Every structure is written in structure tokens, then in C-alpha cells.
Amino acid sequence: MRFLILGPLEIHDDNRKLALSAAKPSRVLSLLLLNHGQVVATRTLMEELWGDNPPVSSSTTLQTYIYQLRKLLSSSCSHGAHALQTHSAGYRLQLAAGFFDLDRFTDAMNRGQREQTRGEHDKARSSLTEALGLWRGQALAGLELGPQLQARATGLEELRARTLEMRIEASLAIGLHREAVGELRMLTAAEPYREGLASQLMIALYRSERRSEALEVYRRLHRLFIEELGIDPSPKIRKLHEAILKNDASIDFHPQGPSxxxxxxxxxxxxxxxxxxxxxxxxxxxxxxxxxxxxxxxxxxxxxxxxxxxxxxxxxxxxxxxxxxxxxxxxxxxxxxxxxxxxxxxxxxxxxxxxxxxxxxxxxxxxxxxxxxxxxxxxxxxxxxxxxxxxxxxxxxxxxxxxxxxxxxxxxxxxxxxxxxxxxxxxxxxxxxLSPLGTGEATQLLALLAGKRKVAAEPEAAAAISQICGGLPLAIRICAARVTRRSWSLSQMLARLADHAERLNELCTDGLDMRRDLATGLASLTRREISAFQQLGTMRADTFTTTYAACELMAGVRDTERLLDRLHEASVVQLLGENTGGEPLWHFHPLMRSYAVELAYAAKDDVRSAV
The missing domain is CATH 3.40.50.300 (P-loop containing nucleotide triphosphate hydrolases)
Structure with a gap:
């Protein structure tokens, strides 16, 4: 005899399906099945059937339901009547191994989880697919559920969803990202608040060379959470979104075993x-x-x-x-x-x-x-x-x-x-x-990202933003993202960039951070080179000669020339050519200079604090 609850409640005896005549006995059987091998208290069964207001005859009625269930069980085999046992505190249903679909599901799920932990992703995918194949619909579908069964059914649906996520994880681990996209599309449409599924869809799309679609999944999720729940998505999925924006290799497909x-x-x-x-x-x-x-x-x-x-x-x-x-x-x-x-x-x-x-x-x-x-x-x-x-x-x-x-x-x-x-x-x-874009090309990029209408409506503001960004595509991309997200005009964005001290604070959005990237660019420099960078950044001139820099640094011309060559190799300063006297002309990008000024002032504050 087989008992099935992962879908409508069913009892099968060989090839014959046994019928349950009424809803309340079905609920009693369901609760006994979910707790098989354990005594279910009489008061628990009564609470499931009648809540806090059982009728006067509830005890007798429950005994009648137990009798009906024993009769049903004994009709299929001689030992069926003994499977449902009476105890002083309640009733216990004793099942043979392998005859309850929930037990088979749990065994296959746990096996798949162990295989996943060992890196046996092919086997894990097979085991988890086997587990999910036992489901025929919602747990106890079609049955009116009381408080006990409702809580258990909800827990089972959560377990099913987690198993599905594990199976998709196994698929992604063996490179089946393209195959997973269609299923994940349907699942996220049915469960729009489930971040695990959204994360998997983003990864599957990204690995399928559909980066823009992966980013759109996050944008929809973020909008849904803000508008419906008033909160941001979790830090985990925000971190994934940032990684996709940066084309972080950590989310690329890396084979994890000999599958x-x-x-x-x-x-x-x-x-x-x-x-x-x-x-x-x-x-x-x-x-x-x-x-x-x-x-x-x-x-x-x-x-x-x-x-x-x-x-x-x-x-x-x-x-x-x-x-x-x-x-x-x-x-x-x-x-x-x-x-x-x-x-x-x-x-x-x-x-x-x-x-x-x-x-x-x-x-x-x-x-x-x-x-x-x-x-x-x-x-x-x-x-x-x-x-x-x-x-x-x-x-x-x-x-x-x-x-x-x-x-x-x-x-x-x-x-x-x-x-x-x-x-x-x-x-x-x-x-x-690569040099920064000219003002015309930078404005063209801004129009592509923020919208041609915005740029056409405010061409002077667009050109000014391009100049403040120094033709740097990353900075322009950040400005366009902020303008689009906040529905700002270009003049509003320009006003926020006007303050030199706040400029780098404004150039930050959605995992893109101009200051952070500028800092990364200095990683290969020595302390002395960074100190020179800070000092030169505070000069009044954006463009300067080696001699002028030597005076500012109070260093020899040759020593200064070596420093500037090193800064140029690291793309921290630009070499424009030579002046009429044949001396090299160096140039600070405006945003690089803003960062140098920040570091210089921070260093002065540290000195004052130490004193």
C-alpha cells in the first residue's frame, strides 16, 4: 500500500486507487501520515478538525473517523488494520519503508544535497530531479486544511522550492546555464519575491552572454521590493548585481568536477x-x-x-x-x-x-x-x-x-x-x-545612455557634464544612470557635479564607483609616488612641465622626471607632448586631480590629528 500527499491525497493498493469517503477522515489520515511512527495527540487531531471550538461529540466523532480509516486500511491487506494503533494519548500510524512519497522525496533530496556538497553535481542533479518528480501538484491539494495541516503544507512547499533551487544550482555547476533560462523565467514569474530564483536567473543569463537581460532581472526585482515592500533586496543579490555590472570573473562558469x-x-x-x-x-x-x-x-x-x-x-x-x-x-x-x-x-x-x-x-x-x-x-x-x-x-x-x-x-x-x-x-x-573621449564623443555616449531627447533639450548641460567627466566613459555612464534612475534633468545632474569637493561622491551608483576605481589605479604605486601624486594634484595648473613639478616637489629635475615617467606608466598622469622649448608637458585628468586633492587633504588631517 502506497500513500501519496505530494499533490492530492491518494492511497494506492497495487494498481488500485482506494477512495476516501469524506474530507475530515482524509485530514486525520494526512496528519497521521505526516507524523507516521509518532503518536499524534488526540487534542492535536481535534484542533485540526474543529479549531478551538470542538463540538460536544468531538471525541466520539474522532473515534468514528479512526474506525473508518482502519476499515479502509484492512480492506487492502491483512495487517492493514494493525498499522493504525491506539495509545493513551492519541494515535500512531506505522508505515513500512518506501511506501510514503514524502519519505522517498526526503531521501532523494538528502542524497542530492550530500552529492552536491561532495562536488558530484551530475549525480546531485539526478537525485534532486528524482525527488521533484514525486510531486504531482501542491501538497494535499483539494483538501480543506486546518491550522496543523496548513503549517505542514506550507513547510513542504518551502522544502520543494529549496530542492528546486538546489537542482538548478547543480545544473549551473555543470554548465547547463542556457538550458536553465526558460525554466527560471517561468519560476520567477510565479514567485517574483523569491530572491534565490532571481539570482539563479541572473547567473544563467550572464553566463549565456545575455548580460543586459541579467541586469534587467535585478532592476525589476529592485523596483518590486521598493514599491511593494518598501525595502531593498538582500545584500547577497545586490553583490551579485554589482559583480555582473563589473563583469566579475567570479561568476563566470568554472567547471567544478569531472561531469x-x-x-x-x-x-x-x-x-x-x-x-x-x-x-x-x-x-x-x-x-x-x-x-x-x-x-x-x-x-x-x-x-x-x-x-x-x-x-x-x-x-x-x-x-x-x-x-x-x-x-x-x-x-x-x-x-x-x-x-x-x-x-x-x-x-x-x-x-x-x-x-x-x-x-x-x-x-x-x-x-x-x-x-x-x-x-x-x-x-x-x-x-x-x-x-x-x-x-x-x-x-x-x-x-x-x-x-x-x-x-x-x-x-x-x-x-x-x-x-x-x-x-x-x-x-x-x-x-x-586609450585617451579619454573628446567632448563630442562623450556627449554622444551620454545621449545613448541617458536618452537623445534629454541631450537635445539641454545640449549645453550635456557638453558641460562631458567636460567635467573629462570624457571618461565610466563617469559618463554613472551620470547617465543617475539621471535615468532619478528622472533628473541634465541641469540637475550638472548642479550636483559643480562642487569640486563633492564631485566624486556624486559619481557613484549601482555598484559603479569612480573613487573606488581611481583608488584601485594607484595600487601599483609606491608610497613616494603616491605622495608626489598628492602634492602635484594640489597645484593650480592642470598642465605642467617637469621643471614646474620639480619646484612643487622640491626635488631635482631628473628625480622628478623619473617620478612622472612612473606616474605616466601607471596612467595616473598623461603626457601631452612637448612645449616650444622641447620640455615634456604633463596633464592631470580632472577626476584624477580631484582624487589627488582628496588624498592630500586627508593626509593633512591625519597629521593634525596625530599632533
Whole structure:
């Protein structure tokens, strides 16, 4: 005899379905089933049936229901009548193992959870699918529920939802993100307040190269929470949203074990590029240069080292956006796959060994097959890539030593590298240095992001915002996001940027933070170099000569020249050319200068506090 509650209440005897004649006996049986093997108190059963006001005859009526249930159970087998036992405090239903669908569900769910913990994601997905397959609808569907059953049914639905999330987690862990999108769309529509499902949909979309759709999922959730609940979504999903905005490699697909799906998908052709930039404009000359160097025009038979393009420029200038957009345009030319690795996350530098470990897993090597040391990992990767036509995108590199072990050795492969610092020492590398956009291009970007009507209505304000942002795409993107979210006019945004002391405070929204990115850009500098940066930032002149800087620093010209060269290598100051006397002309970007002034004043405050 089988008892089913994961859907309408049913009792099956072999191939025969037994009928329950009335609702109240069904509720008694349901409560006994949910507590099988334990004594259910008489008062608990009465509360379920009649609440706080049982009739005078409630005790006799309950005994009648128990009699009816025993009769039903005994009609199917000789020992059925003994399964329902009477005790002094109540009644107990004793079931044989494997005959209650809730027990089978719980066993399969727990098994899947253990397999998931061990990293056996294929097995976990199978076990959790088995568990969910036992459900035929809502628990105890069609039955009028009292307080006891209602609480238990609600708990079961929550357990079902959690099991579903675990099964989707297992699917995502073995690379089935594209397959999960459709189901997650339906689930989030049915359960719009469930953040776990929304998070999984965002991850599935992001890994399917649908970044803008992933961001839209968060925007809808945020709007729903604010308008309906008056609260923000949880810190966990806000952190995920920020990671997607930054194309954080931590949410990319990383194979987590020797699963069949991983071997089928990743060993053959990795496709790890972040989603393309839908609103990418400008940079026509630089894009053409990269495409020419690495595209179909490239001669594969010259015997030269593998081609590398190093894109440099100050923070927020659009290095990663250009690299990703160019890489997407080159995908067809590298049919054996595209790898993506980010070498700096949240201010922490990723070691070449760790980066290679992730790359090797991405192309299908199980963790047990990956060597422990950097040299052997590099040899293994180069052996795998030797005869392939592969494109590697290395984002936010710090030095040549960090990059060199990650480069494929085959002459048919290529790499695009982004770095704020100039990287030398890479054989066959060409450098593309990005400057901030001109006022016209910056205003064009603002129009694309904030709306052409806004810019057309206030062209002077748009141009002024572009100039204050110094043509920096990140700063313009932040301004556009704030204007759009707050429904501000461009004049209102301009007014908020007018105060130099508050400018960087205004350039922050939705995980984008100009000050934080400027600070990250100084990470490679020494204390002396940062001190010089602060001092030079407080000068009245944005553009200056080496001699002028030497006077401000009270240092020798040669020493100052070396300092300025180092700041230029780190893209902290710009080299404009030479004056009429042949002396180098240096320039501070307005936002970089604002940050230098902040640091200088903060340092003075620290000194005063110490005194």
C-alpha cells in the first residue's frame, strides 16, 4: 500500500486507487501520515478538525473517523488494520519503508544535497530531479486544511522550492546555464519575491552572454521590493548585481568536477567572453587596429610569436569594454574557443598559477589532472593550445610576469590584454593606448545612455557634464544612470557635479564607483609616488612641465622626471607632448586631480590629528 500527499491525497493498493469517503477522515489520515511512527495527540487531531471550538461529540466523532480509516486500511491487506494503533494519548500510524512519497522525496533530496556538497553535481542533479518528480501538484491539494495541516503544507512547499533551487544550482555547476533560462523565467514569474530564483536567473543569463537581460532581472526585482515592500533586496543579490555590472570573473562558469556536461561543452570549445557591450560606440580607429592585427588579415605562416594586443589607459577609460567588443568581433576567426581571465578582483591580484588552474578547468581538465606548480600548469596549457586557434582575453593585468605564463604558444592563437600600467617585455605585443573621449564623443555616449531627447533639450548641460567627466566613459555612464534612475534633468545632474569637493561622491551608483576605481589605479604605486601624486594634484595648473613639478616637489629635475615617467606608466598622469622649448608637458585628468586633492587633504588631517 502506497500513500501519496505530494499533490492530492491518494492511497494506492497495487494498481488500485482506494477512495476516501469524506474530507475530515482524509485530514486525520494526512496528519497521521505526516507524523507516521509518532503518536499524534488526540487534542492535536481535534484542533485540526474543529479549531478551538470542538463540538460536544468531538471525541466520539474522532473515534468514528479512526474506525473508518482502519476499515479502509484492512480492506487492502491483512495487517492493514494493525498499522493504525491506539495509545493513551492519541494515535500512531506505522508505515513500512518506501511506501510514503514524502519519505522517498526526503531521501532523494538528502542524497542530492550530500552529492552536491561532495562536488558530484551530475549525480546531485539526478537525485534532486528524482525527488521533484514525486510531486504531482501542491501538497494535499483539494483538501480543506486546518491550522496543523496548513503549517505542514506550507513547510513542504518551502522544502520543494529549496530542492528546486538546489537542482538548478547543480545544473549551473555543470554548465547547463542556457538550458536553465526558460525554466527560471517561468519560476520567477510565479514567485517574483523569491530572491534565490532571481539570482539563479541572473547567473544563467550572464553566463549565456545575455548580460543586459541579467541586469534587467535585478532592476525589476529592485523596483518590486521598493514599491511593494518598501525595502531593498538582500545584500547577497545586490553583490551579485554589482559583480555582473563589473563583469566579475567570479561568476563566470568554472567547471567544478569531472561531469559529463563539462567534458562535452568545455573540453571541445570554451566560450568564456563576457557579454558584448550593447551600447559600444566610438573607438573606431582603435577597434580597426585590433581587428586588423588579430583578424583574418593576419598571416598565420610567418613563424612570428603569437600576436598580443595590450590596451592601456587610465581607470574608467573603457579598456575592458573595447577588449570585450573587439574579442566578440573576432570570435569567428578563433573557432577553437575563447578564454577569459580577470587578474585583479576587488583590489586583490590573482596569481598566474590560480588563473591557469581556472583556465585548465575551463577547457575540460578535471582538478585531479591539473599540476600543482605554475611551470607545469603553463606547459600543460601550452601543449593543449599548441595546435588550436584560440583567443585569450586577459583583463586588468598588472605586470608582464603575471601575463606571460597565460599566453598560448601556438602561432595561430592570439591574446588581448588590458592593463592600466604599460606592460613591456611581451614578445610580439603591440600597445593601444586609450585617451579619454573628446567632448563630442562623450556627449554622444551620454545621449545613448541617458536618452537623445534629454541631450537635445539641454545640449549645453550635456557638453558641460562631458567636460567635467573629462570624457571618461565610466563617469559618463554613472551620470547617465543617475539621471535615468532619478528622472533628473541634465541641469540637475550638472548642479550636483559643480562642487569640486563633492564631485566624486556624486559619481557613484549601482555598484559603479569612480573613487573606488581611481583608488584601485594607484595600487601599483609606491608610497613616494603616491605622495608626489598628492602634492602635484594640489597645484593650480592642470598642465605642467617637469621643471614646474620639480619646484612643487622640491626635488631635482631628473628625480622628478623619473617620478612622472612612473606616474605616466601607471596612467595616473598623461603626457601631452612637448612645449616650444622641447620640455615634456604633463596633464592631470580632472577626476584624477580631484582624487589627488582628496588624498592630500586627508593626509593633512591625519597629521593634525596625530599632533
Amino acid at each position: 559529463s556536461a563539462v567534458h562535452l561543452q568545455s573540453r571541445v570549445r570554451p566560450a568564456q567572453l563576457p557579454a558584448d557591450i550593447p551600447d559600444f560606440i566610438c573607438r573606431t580607429r582603435e577597434l580597426a587596429h585590433i581587428t586588423s592585427a588579430l583578424g583574418p588579415q593576419r598571416d598565420d605562416h610567418t613563424g612570428r610569436p603569437p600576436s598580443q594586443i595590450v590596451i592601456t589607459g587610465m581607470t574608467g577609460v573603457g579598456k575592458s569594454a573595447l577588449a570585450v567588443h573587439a574579442a566578440h568581433g573576432l570570435r569567428a576567426h578563433y573557432p577553437d574557443g575563447q578564454l577569459y581571465v580577470r587578474l585583479r578582483r576587488a583590489g586583490h591580484t590573482i596569481s598566474p598559477s590560480d588563473a591557469l588552474g581556472g583556465m585548465l578547468q575551463a577547457v575540460g581538465f578535471p582538478p585531479t589532472a591539473i599540476p600543482a606548480n605554475l611551470e607545469e600548469r603553463s606547459h600543460l596549457f601550452r601543449s593543449w593550445a599548441a595546435d588550436r586557434k584560440l583567443l585569450v582575453l586577459i583583463d586588468d593585468a598588472v605586470s608582464a610576469n603575471q601575463v606571460e605564463p597565460l599566453l598560448p604558444a601556438g602561432i595561430r592563437s592570439a591574446a588581448i590584454i588590458t592593463s592600466q600600467s604599460a606592460i613591456g617585455g611581451l614578445p610580439g605585443a603591440e600597445t593601444v593606448r
